[in-house]
Amino acid sequence: MYYKVSGVTGKLTGATSFFGAVMSAGLKATVPSQAPAMIFAVPTKVVSETGSVAHYMGINKVPELQKIFQKTDGAPVHLKRGVMDKMLYRTTMGLTIGGTLYCLMALYIAAQPRKPQ
Amino acid sequence: MAHQAHAYHMVDPSPWPLTGAIAALLMTSGLAIWFHFHSTVLMTLGLILLLLTMYQWWRDIIREGTFQGHHTPPVQKGLRYGMILFITSEVFFFLGFFWAFYHSSLAPTPELGGCWPPTGITPLDPFEVPLLNTAVLLASGVTVTWAHHSIMEGERKQAIQSLTLTILLGLYFTALQATEYYEAPFTIADGVYGSTFFVATGFHGLHVIIGSTFLAVCLLRQVQYHFTSEHHFGFEAAAWYWHFVDVVWLFLYVSIYWWGS
Numbered sequence: 120m121y122y123k124v125s126g127v128t129g130k131l132t133g134a135t136s137f138f139g140a141v142m143s144a145g146l147k148a149t150v151p152s153q154a155p156a157m158i159f160a161v162p163t164k165v166v167s168e169t170g171s172v173a174h175y176m177g178i179n180k181v182p183e184l185q186k187i188f189q190k191t192d193g194a195p196v197h198l199k200r201g202v203m204d205k206m207l208y209r210t211t212m213g214l215t216i217g218g219t220l221y222c223l224m225a226l227y228i229a230a231q232p233r234k235p236q
Numbered sequence: 237m238a239h240q241a242h243a244y245h246m247v248d249p250s251p252w253p254l255t256g257a258i259a260a261l262l263m264t265s266g267l268a269i270w271f272h273f274h275s276t277v278l279m280t281l282g283l284i285l286l287l288l289t290m291y292q293w294w295r296d297i298i299r300e301g302t303f304q305g306h307h308t309p310p311v312q313k314g315l316r317y318g319m320i321l322f323i324t325s326e327v328f329f330f331l332g333f334f335w336a337f338y339h340s341s342l343a344p345t346p347e348l349g350g351c352w353p354p355t356g357i358t359p360l361d362p363f364e365v366p367l368l369n370t371a372v373l374l375a376s377g378v379t380v381t382w383a384h385h386s387i388m389e390g391e392r393k394q395a396i397q398s399l400t401l402t403i404l405l406g407l408y409f410t411a412l413q414a415t416e417y418y419e420a421p422f423t424i425a426d427g428v429y430g431s432t433f434f435v436a437t438g439f440h441g442l443h444v445i446i447g448s449t450f451l452a453v454c455l456l457r458q459v460q461y462h463f464t465s466e467h468h469f470g471f472e473a474a475a476w477y478w479h480f481v482d483v484v485w486l487f488l489y490v491s492i493y494w495w496g497s
Contacts, residue, residue, distance in 0.1 A: 175392055175393050175396070176396060176459050177459060177460070179460075179461040180460065180461070181302065181303070181460070181461050181462065184302075184303050185302075185303045185304075185305075187303070188299055188303035188304050189303070189304060189305075195248035195249060195250070196248045196250075196296045196299050196300055196304070197248070197250055197251065197252070197292060197296050199299065207288070207292065208251065208292075210288070211251070211255050211285065211288045211289070211292065212251060212255070214281065214284065214285050214288070215254065215255045215258045215259075215285060218258060218262045218278075218281045218282070218285060219258055219261070219262075221277075221278060221281070222261060222262050222265050222266075222278060225265065225269050225278055226265055229268070229269065229272065229273065
């Protein structure tokens with residue numbers, strides 16, 4: 120395998136014969152110049168620039184959510200999203216306290232001796 | 237603005253450990269009340285509280301990790317240790333049931349007819365539905381690995397498809413096993429054979445349902461762009477759990493279905 124600088128791309132390519140490699144390069148000592156920039160048929164586009172790309176199953180909302188949850192409002196993570204979180208928390212805590220009282224009452228009643236037959 | 241000078245996660249105060257503990261109290265007392273007084277109110281209340289606790293606790297972990305960035309490498313290492321230790325504890329849980337099975341089946345008592353399967357028990361043919369179930373779970377192990385590689389390579393569509401397939405295979409296993417339970421010629425009350433069979437396979441089935449649910453949550457998160465190609469521990473934990481469920485089935489199949497028939 121011999122090597123030559125391609126006349127088309129300006130980059131190093133293979134040549135099958137010694138003469139092919141030598142004749143295209145010439146016999147003068149040249150400093151290899153910068154290869155010309157490759158130009159594609161259609162310039163590549165950044166994905167966000169294409170409005171018509173179909174996002175597979177929804178768009179990415181994570182950066183938006185990251186902003187919400189990183190707000191320095193002092194709220195603990197379980198209440199960070201506001202009203203919905205507070206409602207769910209209150210329901211859960213209500214069931215917890217109510218349930219505990221109901222449980223203690225049920226166990227107290229269950230512990231009462233039954234009259235023997 | 238305060239900043240921490242370390243990479244660890246100092247968690248915000250949370251009410252979920254308390255609500256979870258109360259849920260356990262309500263479920264256990266509720267079970268006793270159901271047995272003695274025929275009322276399921278307390279137990280149902282406990283179950284609802286358990287579901288609310290699980291939803292909000294795990295939702296908060298997702299918020300802390302994905303949205304607040306608290307899951308740094310040392311924190312993730314701790315989560316990995318945690319999941320491994322949990323799965324190990326589950327292995328010991330199943331070991332107990334395998335111990336019970338081998339205790340009864342290696343030296344069958346005269347009451348059973350001195351043989352295993354005991355006299356009067358017609359075991360299920362291991363080369364029918366149980367073999368299909370084995371193939372289904374093994375296939376699901378392949379699809380979950382495919383899903384993992386898809387996530388690591390940033391292939392969103394393939395990750396969603398392979399994860400969906402994994403869950404469908406899990407649901408198929410559950411459906412097949414449910415029909416087997418319905419069609420079985422023996423019940424849990426049929427001596428020690430029935431007890432060991434249904435308790436061991438029953439707990440396994442429960443773990444398949446839990447694993448399928450975990451994978452379904454991962455699917456939702458993958459669709460919502462929570463996982464990156466470098467950081468997707470929630471999925472890895474679900475995949476480890478799924479492989480554990482698969483391995484338990486292989487032991488069940490070889491011991492109870494095949495050797496035990």
